């Protein structure tokens with residue numbers, strides 16, 4: 001049987017996780033609660049290039065210090081379920097606060113790519129991000145996205161696919 005790959009979307013509240021989740025999974029999604037919890041669990045399926053992926057929209061958190069229920073759920077999912085990839089959805093307009101979580105995800109030793117979302121908001125605030133430097137510093141592939149306008153999402157899908165299937169990739173979208 002073909003392996004079912006699992007991808008988790010993680011990020012601060014309002015970073016654009018659900019917008020990206022919806023764009024990737026389309027109508028192939030269902031909502032339940034996390035086992036024994038009142039927090040919503042959104043899971044969807046995605047078929048890309050003949051490969052099936054399960055996509056999980058993790059609760060929005062500012063850290064993974066296991067302080068709130070959302071943080072416990074997000075942290076435990078990454079540690080216990082060991083997704084094949086975590087997509088760190090980062091609000092480029094609040095880079096520092098968002099990177100705090102991204103670094104904590106990286107510290108869990110899971111494979112990570114970053115969707116540097118809200119690029120339009122960052123630009124309108126005059127925030128310039130050296131993506132090559134950030135990518136090299138963190139050691140991960142970064143794709144610039146404006147999820148609400150579906151910008152960069154094709155590149156993101158390609159980067160996710162390549163990262164999960166472990167093909168060589170060195171692509172930064174715009």
Ligand SMILES: Nc1nc2c(ncn2[C@@H]2O[C@H](COP(=O)(O)OP(=O)(O)O)[C@@H](O)[C@H]2O)c(=O)[nH]1
Nearest residue numbers: 013014015016017018019117118145146147148
């Ligand atoms: N300006 C802008 N708005 C966005 C972008 N991505 C998502 N949004 C909007 O930001 C809000 C929060 O997005 P959502 O996907 O619900 O964030 P979540 O809390 O991480 O799931 C929604 O109103 C989205 O339409 C983006 O790249 N730029």
Ligand SMILES: [Mg+2]
Nearest residue numbers: 017018019060
């Ligand atoms: Mg959401």
